[in-house]
Amino acid sequence: MAGILVVAEKNEGEITPASFELLGAARQLADQGGGSVSALIAGSAADASTLIAHGADAAFTSAAPEDSLAEVLLPAVEAAVSQSGADIVLISMSSLGRDLGPALAFRAKSGVAMDCTALAIEGGKLRATRSCYGGNARAEHTWAGGLQIATVKAKTYDALPADGGRSGAVSAIDAIGEARIKVVGVEKATAEGVKLEDAEVVVSGGRGLGDPSGFQSLETLAGTFKQAAVGASRAACDLGWYPPSQQVGLTGKVVSPNLYIAVAISGASQHMAGMGGAKNIVAINRDADCNMVKVSRFAIIEDYKKVLPALIEEIKKLG
Amino acid sequence: MNIIVCVKQIPDPETPAASFKVDEAAKKVIPAQGIAPVVNPYDPQATEAALRLKDADGGGKITVISLGPDTARDAIKHALAMGADEGVLISDPAFASIDNFQTAAALAAAIEKVGDADLILMGRAAADWDMGVVPAGVGQILGLPVVTVAKGIEKDGDGLTVTRVLDDGFQTVKAPLPAIVSVSNEFGEPRYPQLRQIMMAAKKTVQVWSAADLGIDTGASVMPLEALYQPKVESNVEIIEGDTPEEKARNLAQKLRAAKLV
Numbered sequence: 001m002a003g004i005l006v007v008a009e010k011n012e013g014e015i016t017p018a019s020f021e022l023l024g025a026a027r028q029l030a031d032q033g034g035g036s037v038s039a040l041i042a043g044s045a046a047d048a049s050t051l052i053a054h055g056a057d058a059a060f061t062s063a064a065p066e067d068s069l070a071e072v073l074l075p076a077v078e079a080a081v082s083q084s085g086a087d088i089v090l091i092s093m094s095s096l097g098r099d100l101g102p103a104l105a106f107r108a109k110s111g112v113a114m115d116c117t118a119l120a121i122e123g124g125k126l127r128a129t130r131s132c133y134g135g136n137a138r139a140e141h142t143w144a145g146g147l148q149i150a151t152v153k154a155k156t157y158d159a160l161p162a163d164g165g166r167s168g169a170v171s172a173i174d175a176i177g178e179a180r181i182k183v184v185g186v187e188k189a190t191a192e193g194v195k196l197e198d199a200e201v202v203v204s205g206g207r208g209l210g211d212p213s214g215f216q217s218l219e220t221l222a223g224t225f226k227q228a229a230v231g232a233s234r235a236a237c238d239l240g241w242y243p244p245s246q247q248v249g250l251t252g253k254v255v256s257p258n259l260y261i262a263v264a265i266s267g268a269s270q271h272m273a274g275m276g277g278a279k280n281i282v283a284i285n286r287d288a289d290c291n292m293v294k295v296s297r298f299a300i301i302e303d304y305k306k307v308l309p310a311l312i313e314e315i316k317k318l319g
Numbered sequence: 320m321n322i323i324v325c326v327k328q329i330p331d332p333e334t335p336a337a338s339f340k341v342d343e344a345a346k347k348v349i350p351a352q353g354i355a356p357v358v359n360p361y362d363p364q365a366t367e368a369a370l371r372l373k374d375a376d377g378g379g380k381i382t383v384i385s386l387g388p389d390t391a392r393d394a395i396k397h398a399l400a401m402g403a404d405e406g407v408l409i410s411d412p413a414f415a416s417i418d419n420f421q422t423a424a425a426l427a428a429a430i431e432k433v434g435d436a437d438l439i440l441m442g443r444a445a446a447d448w449d450m451g452v453v454p455a456g457v458g459q460i461l462g463l464p465v466v467t468v469a470k471g472i473e474k475d476g477d478g479l480t481v482t483r484v485l486d487d488g489f490q491t492v493k494a495p496l497p498a499i500v501s502v503s504n505e506f507g508e509p510r511y512p513q514l515r516q517i518m519m520a521a522k523k524t525v526q527v528w529s530a531a532d533l534g535i536d537t538g539a540s541v542m543p544l545e546a547l548y549q550p551k552v553e554s555n556v557e558i559i560e561g562d563t564p565e566e567k568a569r570n571l572a573q574k575l576r577a578a579k580l581v
């Protein structure tokens with residue numbers, strides 16, 4: 001293994017948590033495979049130093065705006081690959097990464113494993129595990145010889161704590177792509193309180209809530225915890241009951257809270273893909289045979305409408 | 320506006336986990352008994368987008384392309400019944416087990432052979448391999464801009480205005496044509512073909528093209544599949560008992576307290 005390039009990202013001025021997770025993953029792989037880790041960021045030299053403190057041996061900066069689309073950032077990624085000599089590229093499974101990974105792969109005439117849940121170095125080469133068939137199967141891939149590119153699912157690897165004692169070279173990359181696609185507007189979802197991805201407790205609702213007002217009870221239940229957020233299944237989002245930014249699952253957010261309370265969610269594999277990493281799952285469902293109940297630690301088999309008010313009161317009592 | 324829509328036939332992604340089986344030796348999914356394959360759920364949304372754009376534009380042709388076995392005709396027929404004009408089935412024994420990267424190459428060749436496309440629409444991913452790399456791949460091969468995960472697409476002068484779903488909200492972009500746009504479920508419900516339309520669709524032409532017709536050799540996989548298996552799921556659930564819902568709620572609260580979760 002020659003080396004790993006991590007493509008780090010910023011969002012609203014901050015380096016994303018997923019970027020630090022990628023560095024954690026890269027460090028682990030580099031220590032197995034005996035290569036070095038470099039990182040690229042559309043950001044400042046100070047950002048580059050932060051990446052080095054979190055595990056990179058060297059870093060590249062690009063002057064591309066932080067919200068650049070893949071076509072703008074791609075030439076910088078290619079330049080960083082060639083300058084660092086990396087044979088592995090790790091990218092977040094973010095809105096940008098979803099586009100950047102495949103674009104880079106096709107340009108390099110190689111492949112990209114999307115949304116990986118495990119990475120390993122075997123015989124100096126990358127072996128990537130990813131979920132497919134909506135979460136019902138796992139696939140393992142290697143590469144036929146080209147650039148080994150993987151996008152990594154959020155929360156798969158732990159970030160390393162910052163070590164200010166680490167140092168490395170920082171260089172600027174000028175290459176930048178033409179913006180054929182122009183961003184003319186952005187509307188950030190404004191979830192109040194704790195962000196879904198950061199919440200210690202997630203209370204989620206599904207189609208079985210029956211109507212959007214069910215989410216008000218879930219918000220009240222979430223309010224009884226300190227670090228809680230409310231999520232939803234895709235069925236509930238598609239019905240317009242809750243915003244898509246709060247969707248948990250394969251095509252939504254990945255959460256790994258200490259406690260996940262699934263109310264009237266059946267536990268389809270695509271939903272599990274977003275919360276399978278929760279440490280403790282509680283299901284409230286009418287159907288004892290549904291998958292969510294099977295994967296739970298605790299379950300109540302009941303109409304949620306009858307249980308939630310009492311549960312809210314009981315938890316409040318425990319204070 | 321001439322639009323090409325790429326559609327794929329896949330095993331029903333809502334197949335219950337209990338009916339889902341993998342042949343690990345062959346590294347293939349065993350088709351579930353009695354569960355028919357379906358059109359990839361994002362693809363009717365891509366077709367719907369094409370129909371609305373064509374209506375708004377007042378002209379042009381919608382061609383549906385699918386790469387797959389002979390049964391993939393059903394996926395094409397579904398789009399034709401929704402209102403698309405013509406179909407192309409890319410079918411060749413040489414394509415029987417190609418991956419997403421090779422598929423992109425074959426689709427790109429077919430898109431060129433159809434010719435004269437202003438817009439190419441696809442679903443954001445196919446719900447079998449869940450990769451979502453084909454739109455970007457076709458874009459790279461044909462040198463076209465690619466706008467992914469669209470929830471709204473409108474013709475805007477010579478180009479398009481597209482609303483994309485991001486991790487944390489929405490983004491509006493303007494793209495020149497020709498372009499590739501991948502459509503997400505947030506686009507909304509596609510129309511459902513009526514019986515009369517299904518019968519009319521039977522009369523629409525579906526050409527069949529082979530690897531030789533496309534003049535391509537997809538070569539070997541760049542990212543070989545080494546293993547395919549089902550994750551092990553263990554159930555250790557404790558069902559909370561109680562005579563009344565209130566009692567169950569109380570018992571759960573106590574269990575959560577004992578486990579230091581509240």
Ligand SMILES: Cc1cc2nc3c(=O)[nH]c(=O)nc-3n(C[C@H](O)[C@H](O)[C@H](O)COP(=O)(O)OP(=O)(O)OC[C@H]3O[C@@H](n4cnc5c(N)ncnc54)[C@H](O)[C@@H]3O)c2cc1C
Pocket residue numbers: 134205206207208209232233234235236247248249250251252263264265266267268269270271274284285286287290302303304305332333360445446
């Ligand atoms: C390509 C693809 C991607 C997808 N991505 C995602 C994703 O990211 N996230 C996601 O969530 N889904 C996703 N899905 C959809 C997924 O397959 C399921 O359809 C969806 O998760 C089902 O949502 P649900 O559990 O809310 O609804 P249902 O499956 O309808 O379940 C409703 C549940 O509510 C229970 N219930 C009903 N009434 C009550 C009541 N009064 N009290 C208690 N319980 C009750 C029922 O017993 C049932 O278990 C995706 C699907 C595809 C094909």
